[in-house]
Amino acid sequence: MSAAIPKDQLLVQIASYNTALQGSTGLPQNLVDWLSPTLQVSSFLSHSPRGPDVVAVGFQELLPLHLGLSGASKSVIDKRSSHILSQIETHSPDKAKYSLLASIVNVGVALLVYARDEGIARQVCDVQTSWTGCGPGFMGNKGAVGVRFRVSDVSDDDKRPGETYTFVCAHLTAHQQKLQHRIADFHHIVGTLLFPALPFNEDKSPTTMYSTSHLFFLGDLNFRIDLPNSHPMSADPHAYISEALKEPESRETLKEFDQLLVERRKRSVFVGFREGAFWQFPCTYKHCLGAVDQYDVKRTPAWTDRIMYTTYSDSLEDMETSQIRNLLYTYIPSYTISDHKPIISLLLLPPPSSFDSNLDDQRKIPTIPLPGFYTPVPDSLATLKRYTGRTLDRIVGFTWWLFTLLGAGSAVVGIFNFFIGATAYKWWRTSRSST
Structure with missing residues (x-):
């Protein structure tokens, strides 16, 4: 593409990585392969060498679960944030500077969003964060976190409120x-990951x-x-899928059995979302630790790690294509410290739509269009559910942490030591009272 990217079109870079409970050791020092993908789209950016306007980085299984449940996630994500920011700026093709707009973490799910200083960061306002859990008892071992912000219109003679951007990271x-559990998780997140009412909106209810x-x-x-039971390789899916992943043509055939794609086509989950061609890269899970391209024989490979999107100008008539242009969607095989591979997407957003002359329309923030059969509604018990889950997180987390401490790093040994100690104490009390 020979034309430069128009200034009114934003580049959004999204990265996601399940770091397999690695904590502060879960990232290599050099993140250029993951967070600086512009070399792979150099033909598009060659006439406009610029870094992304917005960078969103999500993590799952951020640190050991007992530490996450105990509330120790913040220190880990703070360290990662400064490291990520330095890497983004170091490898930016035009040496741009960035600022952290927001970070949010709940147990092991975290999201950091950065914006380019020269440009969009100056227009950002109304930054909000949210979190929810969908594990047992609404605990946060599974769940989602979100960041929302508004980019205001800076024209002196224009009173339009601008547009809102919402990023959600989930596990x-x-x-x-457990397909139905995943579908239920998504709908739980829709109902309980809530944000304040949109600015300039008469309805002040959560959204x-x-x-x-x-x-x-x-x-x-x-x-x-x-693989359906009628498939000739349904008895040994690991061997068939591992072989099929080696060639682009066979991966495209394999995608038809992807649970997420099948359910999206049924409109049972992720209604309105679009996705790039995920089958253009091999499955991101489950890899052997330390291996670049070797899958664990105990798990069937799958595209578990995904990035999806939609925008207010997308058509309800065509639920597959989007006005957002997916410039890059791939995985990074060189990262071998987790059984997942990180993924990255570079998205070119459409220019802001022009409003008609109706003054009321100009004062409203445009929102995602949805089909008539789907009306997402905030859960009236969202706050109760979220804090019930957080209370259970802390109880389980601190108990687990104490057992781990007693076991010198092993909760199982800690439980054993606890019962040995309790038994010895009981015997001592009994023998003392008998004398």
Whole structure:
């Protein structure tokens, strides 16, 4: 492409990585392969060498679960934030500077959003964050976090409120057979990951993630590949899928058995969302630790890690294509410290739509259009559910942490030591009272 990117079109870079409970050691020092993908789209950017306007980085399984449940996630994400920011700026093709707009973490799910200083960061306002859990008892071992902000219109003679951007990072229920749990997780997130009412809106009720101009959903969504029983290789799916992943043509055939794609086509989940051609790269899970391209034989490979999006100018008539242009969607095989591979997407947003002359329309923030059969509604018990889950997080987390401390790093050994100690204490009390 020979033309430069128009100034009114934003580049949004989204990255996601399940770091397999690695904590502060979960990232290599040099993140150029993951966070600086512009070399792979150099033909597009060659006439406009610029870094992205917005960078969103999501993590799942950020640190050991007992530490996450105990509330120790913030220190880890703070360290990662400064490291990520330095890497983004170091490898930016035009040496741009960035600022952290917001960060949010709940147990092991985290999201950081950065904006380019010269440009969009100056227009950002109304920054909001939200979190929710969808594990047992609404605990946060599974769940989502979100960031929303508004980009105001800076024209002196224009009173339009601008557009809102919402990013959601999630970790859904695992295991091949738990498809319905994943679908339920998504709808729980829609109902409980709530944000304040949109500015300039008469209705002051909380809003769902869909009440936005641009929506991005990323994370370890855990959807698997389901070969039907009629498939000749259904008895040994690992061997068939591992072989099929080697060639682009066979991956395109394999995508038809992807649970997420199948359910999206049914409109049972992720209604309104679009996605790039995920089958253009091999499955991101489950890899052997330390290996670039070797899958664990105990799990069937799957595209568990995904990035999806939609915008207010997308058509209800065509639910597959988007006005957002997907310039890049790939995985990074060189990262070997996790059983997941990180993924990255570079998205070119459409220019802001022109409003008609109706003054009321000009004063409203445009939002995602949805089909008539789907009306997301905030859960009236969202706050109760969220804080019930957080209370359970802390109780389980601190108990687990104490057992781990007693076991010198092993909760199992800690439990054993606890019962040995309790038994010894009881025997001592009994023998003392008998004398």
